[in-house]
């Protein structure tokens with residue numbers, strides 16, 4: 001046990017999935033759990049051990065001798081805790097999204113630079129077996145440069161499921177514009193093409209038939225369609241968390257010499273297709289392949305999200321042990337957050353273009369260090385930006 005990393009889990013609902021992945025790697029153990037809702041402890045206990053301590057208070061938890069912390073607390077409150085942990089030299093694996101304001105993105109990047117600890121986004125869809133396979137295929141170079149990419153994350157919920165996961169009318173799921181949950185549609189595109197967004201234009205979809213889930217909740221958008229220009233000129237179209245019908249997630253890479261994509265309705269399959277006149281030696285014009293787990297199959301198949309929860313945990317711990325930066329470091333993770341934050345502003349401004357700053361540059365960061373606009377409530381329960389177009393009259397957003 002002494003040689004294993006000590007990991008703390010902050011937020012014991014989604015935290016269970018990551019705790020399972022962490023434990024199965026055998027590189028670390030869950031030394032502490034923090035949740036002020038003690039009813040959550042029962043489920044996570046199966047991934048804990050005798051040494052695991054349970055806390056309701058974050059300050060006591062974070063000072064309990066951790067090497068690393070997993071941030072699976074409320075969606076809109078990851079940034080503050082990430083900065084505290086980084087300042088203490090504790091490695092951070094943060095769930096979606098890293099930050100909900102531009103100022104928080106700046107703070108995470110500055111804290112990450114100063115800290116000797118690693119910051120990584122727990123973006124499991126970027127570590128699906130199909131995403132890893134598409135990364136390998138694209139980066140082999142046979143398809144040529146990606147010109148247009150698509151990423152869709154479609155997850156409608158029944159009213160009962162929604163209420164289960166959204167316990168109050170002020171819970172983050174009740175207040176979140178759909179584009180804020182973009183990592184499942186966007187991170188795979190970034191990882192496969194090794195590219196970063198430089199601008200975003202967005203349109204949100206509202207329908208007359210939209211339901212107000214509960215009295216007192218805002219009627220929100222069904223999906224946000226975001227168009228990102230990437231640093232090498234490609235255009236990426238992503239959905240955020242789309243709630244229209246037909247559950248699933250799909251990725252497509254249209255490249256100069258051919259295309260690669262996941263196959264709709266057939267989980268775990270990848271289709272690659274080349275132009276007739278540019279078929280590489282040893283390849284077929286069109287091929288559909290079933291992709292298996294790249295390693296640790298027996299462990300990965302026990303974990304949620306198509307094994308993604310195992311591979312994202314494995315990558316985080318490997319980065320710590322090997323002293324290397326993860327792909328979704330602070331800069332890339334915050335660029336993704338900025339697409340959500342500024343994409344939402346774009347959709348409220350008729351699709352206007354917003355530039356995505358380069359978070360590795362201090363001259364870009366100073367422009368946003370005081371930009372605290374957020375559709376989520378602050379510590380006093382008050383938001384300073386709309387979370388739906390139906391609130392436009394309540395805010396002065398110009």
Ligand SMILES: NC(=O)c1ccc[n+]([C@@H]2O[C@H](COP(=O)([O-])OP(=O)(O)OC[C@H]3O[C@@H](n4cnc5c(N)ncnc54)[C@H](O)[C@@H]3O)[C@@H](O)[C@H]2O)c1
Pocket residue numbers: 010011012013014015034035036037040056057058071072073074075076095096097122123124165305
């Ligand atoms: N990657 C994925 O596939 C995936 C899946 C589900 C959730 N998530 C992400 O994980 C995060 C958590 O999701 P969830 O569904 O578990 O959210 P949730 O709101 O249901 O649960 C958050 C938990 O954190 C606890 N908590 C929050 N603030 C706390 C504090 N200050 N002190 C002590 N406990 C505190 C709450 O009591 C609650 O149990 C979100 O960012 C979500 O987007 C990711």
